[in-house]
Amino acid sequence: MITEIRKDAEARMRKSLDALRADLGKVRTGRAHTGLLDHVMVDYYGSPTLVTQVANITLVDARTIGVQPYEKSMVGKVERAIRDADLGLNPATNGELIRVPMPMLTEERRRDMIKLVKSEGEDAKIAVRNIRRDANGSLKDLLKKKEISEDDERRVQDDIQKLTDRFVSEIDQMLAAKEVDLMAV
Known part of the structure; x- marks a missing residue:
């Protein structure tokens, strides 16, 4: 029971970290x-589709992304979707x-991005x-039900x-890494 609480807390914390990593990846x-x-x-x-499924996306150079649609007829639609x-x-x-x-990015825009980050x-x-x-609350409930000792509760809380x-x-x-990345010119 105690190990389940600890493992659940760690898994949920890792998910929070992964969500932050994904959010920071979206910051330009x-x-x-x-x-x-x-x-x-x-x-x-007629159906909304991710651009990654209709085009090949590559880096042309450090400051340019290249997008090559798989179908020639999609060039205009992909360009419009990126612009919009x-x-x-x-x-x-x-x-x-x-x-x-x-x-x-202007200096002011970089500062705004850092505030967002x-x-x-x-x-x-x-x-x-x-x-x-939540994990500590679960431990207190177990202690009230006398399913764990006070020593176990303290050790797991630590x-x-x-x-x-x-x-x-x-x-x-x-x-810190994202801030350095944003301030790099």
Whole structure:
């Protein structure tokens, strides 16, 4: 029972960390990366489809993403979908290849992005702390039912606190790395 609580808490904390990692991957830096277009939807014969399923996405250079639709008739639709995706990107068609240059970020925009990243990091820390609270609550319930001793409860609470500290530390490291990435010109 105690190990289940500990394992559940760790699994949920890991999911919070993975969600933060995914959210930070969506934050645009000055450098190009193909993951930026992962959530762009394009109208593919009447049904909304991810652009990654109708086109090959590559990096042309450090500041340009290349998008090559599998079908020639999709070039205009893919270009329009990227432009309308509210990512601040302005694609340009070059035959069958759509070039998506990454615009330079202004200093003010970089600061705004850092505020956004810190806010998302704080939300992830709150989620981790809530998981700790839930696990400690489960331990207190077991103690009230006399299913575990006070010593076991304290030992597991210490373990859960160490887990919490470890995940909060990982969140801080991810935020610091993203901040450095955003400030790089």
